[in-house]
Amino acid sequence: MNKILCIIALLLLNISLLSCSTANQEPVFQVTPSELFTGDSLKFKSFIENAGAVKVQYRGEKESIRLLAEVWVNGELxxxxxxxxxxxxKETKDGLRAWNGEAIISIDKSENDEGYSQYTTKSVFYEESGQVSYGYTFNADEVHTAFGDIPLHQEQSVSPEEGEVAIWGLQATNLKTLHTMDFSPEQLKLTDWAVIFKLAATEADALDGEQ
Structure with missing residues (x-):
């Protein structure tokens, strides 16, 4: 009887290991909210008030993970x-490509030469082997009196080859109130001005000339 139980246990273990191995080889493009300021790092939060981060897991055929941004004005893209x-x-042993790391975005608000609101963005792609950072500036055609971030609240998964996934955003207005916001087009139609950051899988030549 004990011998039979041992054989059954071994069979179940092998099935479990095979299942895990297969799952690890499947294509995936997943982003998960990540808290920037925890523990001792909480003391730095006041220096970087408008920032967001996500953990990224990618396995697929594309050569790079790129950042793009949508600018919404008066509820329209x-x-x-x-x-x-x-x-x-990076190429994996099974012929796919992978990237596991974090994407971090911060925004500083200022004024441009015309006196309108200006948003300077810094984005960082970080993994164990290193990091790459980029800067970009968005100019609004008005003076904003209030602004706030649009965070990613829960894990999101999209197609590894065709999908784009929103990871963080900022909305601003020249009015006194801001709406509670998410990344759906229905909600973004309520914005006065907003920038939505997304990640997408692409070929390496899309990054030429950016660094």
């Missing part, structure tokens, strides 16, 4: 900045 930076994926 006005501009897409498709090449704002990224990180090259």
């Amino acid at each position: 006005k501009e897409i900045h498709p090449q704002m930076g990224g990180f090259l994926t």
Whole structure:
């Protein structure tokens, strides 16, 4: 009887290991909210008030993970900045490519030469082997009196080859109130001005000239 139980246990263990091995080889493009300021690092929060971060897990065929941004004005999508930076994926033993790290974005508000609101963005792609940072500036055609971030609240998964996934954003207004916001087009239609950052898988040539 004990011998039979041992054989059954071994069979179940092998099935479990096979299942885990298969799952680890499947394509995936997943982002998970990450808290920037915890523990001792909480003391730095007042120096970087508007910032967000996500953990990224990618396995697929594309050569890089890039950052793009959508600019919404009066509830309509006005501009897409498709090449704002990224990180090259690495080839794996099974022929796919992978990148596991964090994408971090921060924004500082100031005024441009016309006296309108200006938002200077810094994005960082970080993994164990190193990091790459990029800067970008967005100019609004008005003076904003209030602004606030649009965070990612829960884990999101999209197609590793075709999908784009929103990871963080900022909304601003020249009015006195801001709406509670998410990344859905229905909610973004309520914004006065907003910039939404997304990650997408792409080929390496999309990053040429950005660094």
